[in-house]
Each structure stands twice: as C-alpha cells, then as structure tokens.
Amino acid sequence: MTQSTLSEFVSTLTDYDPNALPVAQAQRIVQDFVQPILGIETVAIWQALDRVLAADVISPISVPAHDNSAMDGFAFQGADLLPDAATTLAIKGTVFAGKAFDGSVGRGECVRIMTGAVMPAGCDTVVPQEFTQNASDSAVTVPQGVVRTGDNRRLMGEDLKEGRAALTQGRILRPADLGLLASLGISQVMVQRRLRVAFFSTGDELRSLGDTLDPGCIYDSNRYTLFGMLTRLGCELIDMGVVKDDPASLEAALRSACANADAIITSGGVSVGAADYTKQIMAQLGDVTFWKIGMRPGRPMAFGTITSKGKTAYLFGLPGNPVAVMVTFYFFARDALLRMMGASSAPLPLLRAASTADIRKKPGRTEYQRGILSTDAQGNPVVRITGSQGSGVLRSMSEANCMVVLRHEQGNVHAGDLVDVVVFDGLT
Numbered sequence: 477m478t479q480s481t482l483s484e485f486v487s488t489l490t491d492y493d494p495n496a497l498p499v500a501q502a503q504r505i506v507q508d509f510v511q512p513i514l515g516i517e518t519v520a521i522w523q524a525l526d527r528v529l530a531a532d533v534i535s536p537i538s539v540p541a542h543d544n545s546a547m548d549g550f551a552f553q554g555a556d557l558l559p560d561a562a563t564t565l566a567i568k569g570t571v572f573a574g575k576a577f578d579g580s581v582g583r584g585e586c587v588r589i590m591t592g593a594v595m596p597a598g599c600d601t602v603v604p605q606e607f608t609q610n611a612s613d614s615a616v617t618v619p620q621g622v623v624r625t626g627d628n629r630r631l632m633g634e635d636l637k638e639g640r641a642a643l644t645q646g647r648i649l650r651p652a653d654l655g656l657l658a659s660l661g662i663s664q665v666m667v668q669r670r671l672r673v674a675f676f677s678t679g680d681e682l683r684s685l686g687d688t689l690d691p692g693c694i695y696d697s698n699r700y701t702l703f704g705m706l707t708r709l710g711c712e713l714i715d716m717g718v719v720k721d722d723p724a725s726l727e728a729a730l731r732s733a734c735a736n737a738d739a740i741i742t743s744g745g746v747s748v749g750a751a752d753y754t755k756q757i758m759a760q761l762g763d764v765t766f767w768k769i770g771m772r773p774g775r776p777m778a779f780g781t782i783t784s785k786g787k788t789a790y791l792f793g794l795p796g797n798p799v800a801v802m803v804t805f806y807f808f809a810r811d812a813l814l815r816m817m818g819a820s821s822a823p824l825p826l827l828r829a830a831s832t833a834d835i836r837k838k839p840g841r842t843e844y845q846r847g848i849l850s851t852d853a854q855g856n857p858v859v860r861i862t863g864s865q866g867s868g869v870l871r872s873m874s875e876a877n878c879m880v881v882l883r884h885e886q887g888n889v890h891a892g893d894l895v896d897v898v899v900f901d902g903l904t
C-alpha cells in the first residue's frame with residue numbers, strides 16, 4: 477500500500493466520530509481506503525465464470541460476420557415489392573445456414589433461404605415462409621404489406637464490431653459473457669487472481685461442529701455463513717477455525733492470517749465492554765479503528781490493516797451476532813472485497829416495494845430488516861418484515877429473501893409506503 481495509514485486518512489475527514497459513524501460515511505471510508513490487489517492469470521473460459529476480467533477483450537471479428545437471414549423464407553431485393561399489389565418472384569435456388577449462395581439474384585428473383593444463412597449478393601429483405609403464397613419450385617408470391625425492405629435481415633457486426641471492446645476490464649464474468657467470448661472465438665482470458673481471505677471466529681463460548689456442546693456454549697455458526705458469502709464472491713478461503721479469547725492465540729492467528737491472506741475477516745470480540753482481547757491485539761498489530769456505526773443490527777466493527785513481518789493485510793473485525801455478521805459483511809466488506817479483487821463497482825441492486833405493515837423506525841440510524849419480498853394481487857412488489865428482528869435470529873435471516881434498508885434519516889414507515897429492498901440474489 478502506497479497510501480497513508482487509516483489513522484491519517486480518517487484524520488483528514490470532517491465530522492468523523494468513530495463512536496457515532498453514519499453508515500454512509502463508514503461505507504465511504506472503507507471503499508476509499510482499500511486498494512485493488514492485482515495479479516493477473518490466464519484461464520480457459522470454462523474457468524472464467526465469476527472471475528474479474530483483467531483487461532478489455534477486443535473483438536477480433538464482427539458478429540455476425542456477414543449479413544444473414546433471421547428467418548426461414550425467401551431473400552430478395554426490397555425494391556421489387558409492388559406498392560399496391562402482391563409480388564411474384566422467380567426462385568433461383570436455395571441457401572442453407574453456413575453456406576453462401578454463389579449465383580446472382582436479379583430484379584424479380586429470389587432465393588429460398590434458411591435462418592442464419594448468408595444473404596445472397598443483391599438481397600436485402602427476407603419474407604418468412606409462412607407469409608408467402610403459392611410457393612412452387614420455381615416461383616413464390618409475397619402478399620402486399622407483409623414485409624418492408626430490410627425486414628428479417630441481421631446486419632454484419634450488429635452484435636459486435638471488430639476492434640471494439642466486447643467486455644471491459646473489471647467485469648465479473650457471467651454466463652452470457654462466456655457465451656459472448658466463445659462467439660468471438662476466444663478460448664482464454666486474462667483475469668485477476670483470486671483474493672485470498674483468511675477468516676476465523678473468536679470466543680471462548682464457541683464450539684466447532686463435532687465437539688461436545690458444554691453448558692453455556694454454542695456452535696460456531698458465523699464461520700459457515702462467512703464461508704458461504706466469501707465463496708459466492710469467488711474468494712480463495714483460508715479457514716482458521718475458532719480462536720480462543722486469549723492474547724497469545726489471537727496474536728498467532730492474526731499474524732498467520734496476515735502472512736497468508738490479502739484480507740482477514742474475524743467475527744466477535746469487537747463490541748464495547750467485551751471481556752476479550754480481540755480489540756487489544758488488533759490495535760497492537762496494526763492500524764485499526766474501532767467503530768460504533770449508526771446502524772442496527774451490527775453497531776460495532778473494526779476496520780483497518782494488520783501488519784506482520786513486513787506484510788500487510790486488510791482487516792474486517794465483524795461483530796459476533798450471527799445476523800450482524802451478515803449485515804456488516806454485505807454492506808461494508810462485500811464492496812471492499814470486490815474493489816480489492818479489481819472488480820469495477822457493482823452496487824447492490826435496489827428495488828422499491830410497498831411495506832405490508834407499519835414499521836417502527838427511529839431517525840438517526842440505518843436499519844436493516846429481514847424481509848420477504850413477493851407480489852400482490854396486482855403484480856406489484858410488496859415486502860413483509862420477518863417475525864423477530866433480534867440480531868441473533870439466524871432463522872429469520874434464513875427465511876428472508878431480502879433486506880429492507882431503512883435509511884439514516886427515515887422515521888416510521890406506514891403500511892403501503894415504499895421502502896428500499898436489496899434482494900439476496902443480488903447480494904452474492
């Protein structure tokens with residue numbers, strides 16, 4: 477990192493209060509502070525799904541490469557169409573997809589043509605087979621008014637023009653993009669290397685799956701949620717398990733994470749008054765700020781960098797509550813990780829939907845409520861808040877299909893009011 481430290485960075489901001497940080501300001505700080513971690517590799521397009529494109533892909537050819545027919549029918553010159561009567565054309569031959577017609581087509585003539593076949597020289601219009609009348613081997617009639625000049629013809633380069641960027645750097649490759657690359661004859665692309673993310677849970681009360689659940693203990697669920705969210709983002713994962721709340725274990729874990737990863741994500745131990753050492757060790761090993769964000773759930777969060785043996789990694793110290801982990805991941809860590817991955821900005825798709833019920837909301841903090849988005853009898857989007865919104869209720873997160881985002885300034889919502897909704901499918 478060539479830039480200033482996080483402490484220097486935040487000291488330049490006006491209205492910065494780490495103990496009452498509005499969501500938008502925290503998001504901006506995270507987004508402005510993290511830098512792309514670039515490293516390029518070439519992969520076959522089979523391996524390129526969900527990867528970040530490292531360079532523009534310039535189209536080596538035009539697609540389609542020739543004018544061609546969009547229908548099965550007859551190709552002819554539009555100028556032959558009689559303005560106020562049916563037009564009868566003499567059939568000169570047949571052209572199939574993948575073939576070109578090598579004869580010439582003159583006035584009053586046509587060629588039987590199949591979808592995708594190259595338009596014969598001189599032809600600019602195709603009449604679909606089903607619109608024609610009296611077709612024989614030698615002639616066909618085009619009724620008046622069924623086609624106009626240029627109809628049913630796909631133009632060369634209509635999809636893509638040779639020499640133009642077909643896909644741009646920073647794009648996260650989707651299924652359609654793989655098809656597009658294949659249509660250009662491109663079998664491999666340059667992508668950014670995967671981002672390496674180390675993650676662990678902190679807390680003496682946590683037990684791993686397979687361990688006995690001693691009295692007062694709980695299973696570590698955050699690591700599994702994080703595993704899912706990070707996998708969806710396409711990161712390379714370093715699962716470091718559960719780390720005990722003791723200084724030596726935490727220090728060893730953070731140093732090891734730092735040695736192996738570009739980013740470290742922890743959960744737990746960052747709230748006020750927690751009887752743990754997480755904050756202390758994080759502060760000791762790096763340039764970390766501890767925030768109380770104006771949001772619910774997920775108020776406490778640590779953010780910054782950890783340095784060990786000359787190597788620096790970004791740190792997201794997420795709160796311990798299972799729902800708070802997901803909310804802080806989606807609304808702070810996700811965009812930052814994408815930026816580190818070299819992806820161009822991919823803002824979460826927002827929808828507006830009518831709330832089915834009143835929602836109590838205090839202005840002065842952002843609330844993320846778990847919701848179920850559906851459509852009403854008229855087909856309009858409506859959203860219902862799931863039962864309990866307690867920050868530890870993972871079941872409601874699992875039932876929900878979206879988050880309702882109630883902005884900082886917003887007050888109570890009345891049934892029927894439109895609210896912002898982020899659909900989980902868009903959150904991956």
Ligand code: AMP
Binds near residue numbers: 677682695698745750
């Ligand atoms: P903390 O932020 O460490 O004070 O944790 C807040 C709450 O979340 C406590 O009730 C913890 O038991 C719970 N918690 C912390 N880490 C996890 C985890 N990995 N899985 C499930 N619950 C957790």
Ligand code: MG
Binds near residue numbers: 679680744745750796
């Ligand atoms: Mg804890």
